[in-house]
Amino acid sequence: MSVCSSSSSGSWSSTKAWIVHGIVAGVAIAVAIGARVYLGPPKKFRSRVVGIIPARFDSSRFQGKPLVQILGKPMIQRTWERAKLATTLDHVVVATDDEKIRECCRSFGADVIMTSESCRNGTERCSEAIQKLEKKYDIVVNIQGDEPLIEPEIIDGIVKALQEAPDAVFSTAVTSLKLEDAFDPNRVKCVVDNSGYAIYFSRGLIPFNKSGKANPQFPYMLHLGIQSYDTGFLKIYPQLEPTPLQLEEDLEQLKVLENGYKMKVIKVDHEAHGVDAPEDVEKIESLMLQRNLS
Structure with missing residues (x-):
């Protein structure tokens, strides 16, 4: 018993x-x-597009990063000027919670939206900013302020990818991953399905093989920070609770996938040149001089 x-x-x-x-x-x-x-499903072609550059002064790794000088101009200005060259953007604005950044941007002619300090990431800052804009837009492009060499063609590429995929609410870009970056957790990796939709993002190497080593013959993909969203989805994004995979990897894209939304991914040929630390500034300046972008 x-x-x-x-x-x-x-x-x-x-x-x-x-x-x-x-x-x-x-x-x-x-x-x-x-x-x-x-x-709900998109009812019409998503034609009206705004580019938003989230920028905050406080950063654990590089405080004041948006205002750092790159060949005589603040980095936020360099990014804004590159974004303005994209043909798909009807408007470009900076979203910030810092007065110093606002004054700097206004000095070179950029429109600025002030957002709250409570925004946990760039997506939430974009979500707040879009609701404060007077005009209505169908697509929002989140342009990373720490990539002053962003190519306008990539911005146009992810916008068109989202426009051509009515079942997707999000689009982003990947490029080839360098073998030396295979196990760098700051280099986010991505895998996609045969139709070009994202399956997963990780700070670890994906896919991972039995040998435990990077395969030099495999086309690993590096995620680029730029991304675009359907405006309707962006408005409800902050209401979605954090998800287990998102929290474990500390990657906001995973919250989108874990909630069952579709994300379109395009492959581009691009050298990722973000400014993550003060020592990256010199590298960016050297590249700009080589390409006559000063």
Whole structure:
């Protein structure tokens, strides 16, 4: 009898665990479904496009990074000037929570939207900024302020990719990963399906083989920070709760995938030249001089 009692008790505990798991999963699914209903399918061609450059002064790795001088101009200005060359953007604005950045941007003619200090990432800052703009837009492009060499063609590429994929709410770009960056956690890797939709992003090497080493013959892909969103989705993005994979990898794109949304990915030929630390400035300046971009 005691054996039967123990088995019954264990079975009930297991059942309770599955019930709790089911409730939690059900809540998560309900949130995702609610967001999907809120967004709904695109009803028309998404033609109106705004580029937003999120910029914050406080950074754990490089405080004041947007204002650092690159060949005589603030980095935020360099990025803004490159973004203005994109043919698909109807407007370009800077979104910041810092007065120094606002004054700097206004000095070279950029429009600025002030956002709150509570924004946890660039996507949330874009979400707040789009709701403060007077004009309505169908697509928002999140342009990383620390890539002063961003190519306008890449901006145009991800915009067109989203316009041509009505089932996607998000688009981004990848390029070839250098073998020496295979295990660098600051170099985010991406894998896509046969139709060009994102499967997963990781700070680790993906795919990972049995040898535990990078395969020099495999075309690993490096994620570039630039991304565009359907405006309707961007408005509900902050309402989605953080997801386990997002929190574990510290990658905001994973929250999009974990909630069942589709993300279009384009492959481009691009040398990633972001400014992550003060020592990167000299490298950027050398590249700009080589390319006559001063």
